[in-house]
Amino acid sequence: MKVTTPAFKEKATEAMRDPILQKALGNVERGFVAKRKKGAASLPEFEELRDAARDLKIHVLKHLDLYLEAYERKVIASGGKVHWAESAEDARRIVTDICKRLGAKTVTKGKSMITEEIALNDHLEAEGIRPVETDLGEYIIQLRGEHPSHIIAPAVHLTKEQVASDFRRVHDHLAPDRDLTEPTTLLSEARTVLRREFQVADVGITGANFLIAETGTSVIVTNEGNGDLTQTLPKAHVVLASIEKIVPTLEDVDTLMRVLARSATGQEMSVYTTFSTGPRRSDDPDGPGEYHVVLLDNGRSSMLGTEFEDMLRCIRCGACMNHCPVYQQIGGHAYGWVYPGPMGSVLTPTLVGIEKTGHLPNASTLCGRCESVCPMRIPLPRMMRAWRAREWEKALNPGTQRFGLKLWAFLAKRPALYRLAARAGRWGLGWLAGGRGRIARLPLGGGWTRHRDMPAPQGATFMDRWAAGERPSRPTPSQTEAQS
Amino acid sequence: MTGRDTILSKIRRANASRQDDSGRRATVAERLAAHPTGIVPGRAKLEGEERVALFTEKAESVFASVVRVASDAEVPKAVADYLRSKNLPQAVRRGEDPRLAALPFDSEPQLTVAVGPSDGTDLVGLSHALAGIAETGTVALASGRDNPTTLNFLPEHHLVVVRCDEMVGDYESVWARVRSIWGEGRMPRALNMITGPSRSGDIEQTMLLGAHGPRSLHLIVVG
Numbered sequence: 001m002k003v004t005t006p007a008f009k010e011k012a013t014e015a016m017r018d019p020i021l022q023k024a025l026g027n028v029e030r031g032f033v034a035k036r037k038k039g040a041a042s043l044p045e046f047e048e049l050r051d052a053a054r055d056l057k058i059h060v061l062k063h064l065d066l067y068l069e070a071y072e073r074k075v076i077a078s079g080g081k082v083h084w085a086e087s088a089e090d091a092r093r094i095v096t097d098i099c100k101r102l103g104a105k106t107v108t109k110g111k112s113m114i115t116e117e118i119a120l121n122d123h124l125e126a127e128g129i130r131p132v133e134t135d136l137g138e139y140i141i142q143l144r145g146e147h148p149s150h151i152i153a154p155a156v157h158l159t160k161e162q163v164a165s166d167f168r169r170v171h172d173h174l175a176p177d178r179d180l181t182e183p184t185t186l187l188s189e190a191r192t193v194l195r196r197e198f199q200v201a202d203v204g205i206t207g208a209n210f211l212i213a214e215t216g217t218s219v220i221v222t223n224e225g226n227g228d229l230t231q232t233l234p235k236a237h238v239v240l241a242s243i244e245k246i247v248p249t250l251e252d253v254d255t256l257m258r259v260l261a262r263s264a265t266g267q268e269m270s271v272y273t274t275f276s277t278g279p280r281r282s283d284d285p286d287g288p289g290e291y292h293v294v295l296l297d298n299g300r301s302s303m304l305g306t307e308f309e310d311m312l313r314c315i316r317c318g319a320c321m322n323h324c325p326v327y328q329q330i331g332g333h334a335y336g337w338v339y340p341g342p343m344g345s346v347l348t349p350t351l352v353g354i355e356k357t358g359h360l361p362n363a364s365t366l367c368g369r370c371e372s373v374c375p376m377r378i379p380l381p382r383m384m385r386a387w388r389a390r391e392w393e394k395a396l397n398p399g400t401q402r403f404g405l406k407l408w409a410f411l412a413k414r415p416a417l418y419r420l421a422a423r424a425g426r427w428g429l430g431w432l433a434g435g436r437g438r439i440a441r442l443p444l445g446g447g448w449t450r451h452r453d454m455p456a457p458q459g460a461t462f463m464d465r466w467a468a469g470e471r472p473s474r475p476t477p478s479q480t481e482a483q484s
Numbered sequence: 485m486t487g488r489d490t491i492l493s494k495i496r497r498a499n500a501s502r503q504d505d506s507g508r509r510a511t512v513a514e515r516l517a518a519h520p521t522g523i524v525p526g527r528a529k530l531e532g533e534e535r536v537a538l539f540t541e542k543a544e545s546v547f548a549s550v551v552r553v554a555s556d557a558e559v560p561k562a563v564a565d566y567l568r569s570k571n572l573p574q575a576v577r578r579g580e581d582p583r584l585a586a587l588p589f590d591s592e593p594q595l596t597v598a599v600g601p602s603d604g605t606d607l608v609g610l611s612h613a614l615a616g617i618a619e620t621g622t623v624a625l626a627s628g629r630d631n632p633t634t635l636n637f638l639p640e641h642h643l644v645v646v647r648c649d650e651m652v653g654d655y656e657s658v659w660a661r662v663r664s665i666w667g668e669g670r671m672p673r674a675l676n677m678i679t680g681p682s683r684s685g686d687i688e689q690t691m692l693l694g695a696h697g698p699r700s701l702h703l704i705v706v707g
């Protein structure tokens with residue numbers, strides 16, 4: 001997928017001015033946040049489980065090479081095949097080769113962010129193979145030629161009216177004047193159309209939420225059942241998963257299952273959690289004839305041992321973006337690549353380079369809501385700060401910003417000069433305010449004053465007031481009570 | 485070097501500095517063999533009738549319907565009753581599970597029972613669960629001739645028989661059973677954990693039942 005992050009600011013501004021998008025985004029704040037709260041409250045052991053989930057993934061990452069080898073042995077023992085892909089290009093080639101060997105014309109797909117990451121659909125189409133997204137949200141996105149705007153709710157940026165008009169445009173074998181006002185009608189229509197695709201597909205591609213080293217099993221978690229039809233009916237099931245999806249044992253999956261759905265949608269358990277091990281067996285009346293796993297690295301192994309290693313604990317629940325005040329305002333597309341929200345602001349620079357994506361770690365107030373809800377306790381704000389530091393080291397941030405920070409550092413190291421400059425600044429700002437107490441336009445501060453006035457400083461500088469013996473007055477007990 | 489070697493050696497380089505390799509190997513081998521149990525929620529430790537009650541409550545809370553019968557002999561009537569209540573034809577499809585085959589279906593003369601995997605034309609599938617899991621009102625089903633996977637997903641209505649004596653509290657107990665049937669480190673080709681009928685929230689975050697899988701899930705608890 002093309003990286004459009006350099007245009008982040010323009011896209012974010014556009015998004016905030018788009019009334020339809022703003023209406024749709026209201027659903028994130030109202031829906032997901034309340035649901036996660038309920039999900040977390042449904043289990044007294046939830047916080048303890050988050051600790052256990054974090055520790056589990058820390059353990060996995062320290063032993064990742066060994067668990068991958070153990071996993072591979074088990075997949076082979078159950079009759080499956082493991083392919084290793086260093087890059088997106090490798091993964092695309094491996095998948096296309098499997099499809100071509102089987103003479104595939106139609107490929108059904110379960111929801112998978114990894115296939116977005118490697119831009120698989122475009123590649124398959126270029127090879128004359130028709131990819132069909134089967135998750136309802138992904139299907140809608142595909143019809144519109146868009147990309148998902150959320151990792152678990154790809155079409156969260158759309159309203160039902162938009163979906164209805166897309167269905168009317170694309171499902172042209174149906175009566176054009178049919179009633180599509182109810183979301184249930186839209187769902188039934190998609191179900192009928194996609195049933196036919198499931199039946200004709202030659203290959204089914206899914207992602208994996210977990211890969212189990214103990215048994216060589218891949219696990220998918222869905223609510224619709226599309227992933228299961230995708231992987232059960234065709235000749236071959238191809239699992240595309242990144243290397244950090246490994247979990248040691250079945251019991252370890254239990255720990256992650258207990259936090260995943262609760263954090264994502266507030267459900268106690270998703271509807272379908274499917275454990276797949278190898279292809280159809282001799283006594284099996286159904287199931288895929290071939291079972292392939294493509295293990296994708298694409299930059300992840302380089303994160304190990306760095307300050308970004310913790311990001312590899314992510315289980316893609318989406319809680320961080322649901323709770324992010326920036327995501328809630330601008331939606332996912334402005335982020336300009338596959339992964340939006342706080343997890344994207346950390347991961348995208350790692351996978352596509354900070355050079356193009358410096359806006360992302362900067363578009364945050366570091367308020368910390370993401371970390372407070374992350375089931376894997378990933379220190380997202382710390383890593384965004386780490387990216388800012390790297391950007392500084394590489395001299396990637398704009399000249400004015402660097403000049404400003406350097407000037408500040410120069411003064412901060414010289415207290416007498418600093419005090420003098422602060423006094424001058426106070427005087428200058430007072431002069432700009434011209435007695436109104438507010439500054440409507442500030443040189444070099446246009447980013448602030450374009451949207452709001454800057455308050456003019458009141459009285460002398462802090463240092464002068466402190467030196468003069470002024471101290472904050474402590475509230476009396478009765479005042480505190482009155483405030484609370 | 486192949487992609488495999490490159491990836492593994494990169495990971496190894498990052499990890500080798502933290503701990504010596506033989507120590508890491510021993511840790512991994514031990515964890516895989518011992519598969520230690522993590523934190524099991526208190527509610528999953530309920531037993532007997534309390535466990536069945538929790539299973540029912542949790543399953544109903546995700547819009548599965550649950551009916552309890554005293555014995556196998558009553559299952560065919562429970563199936564027929566369900567079909568009548570939904571105005572469905574008296575026809576179901578099941579796998580070769582001997583426990584389903586042994587049910588006295590002749591007590592419902594109008595009911596036709598087809599056997600084998602579904603090709604997508606059946607309205608109603610009937611399966612036998614490997615276990616019911618009280619913790620979240622989930623049923624676990626194993627693939628194979630006895631209970632083909634297609635029956636879990638293609639029909640509009642899915643009926644699942646769950647025995648009280650195969651009801652467990654937590655997911656961990658399912659793994660104990662899987663290991664006792666298929667052996668250590670082995671799994672059936674597909675193990676489906678199903679919690680309620682299929683649904684989607686992809687249009688405006690409104691939850692709608694009946695996405696690609698069954699529109700309704702009906703659990704027949706026996707015992």
Ligand code: SF4
Binds near residue numbers: 315318321343373378
């Ligand atoms: S970073 Fe945490 S909250 Fe965000 S998607 Fe990953 S696991 Fe979920």
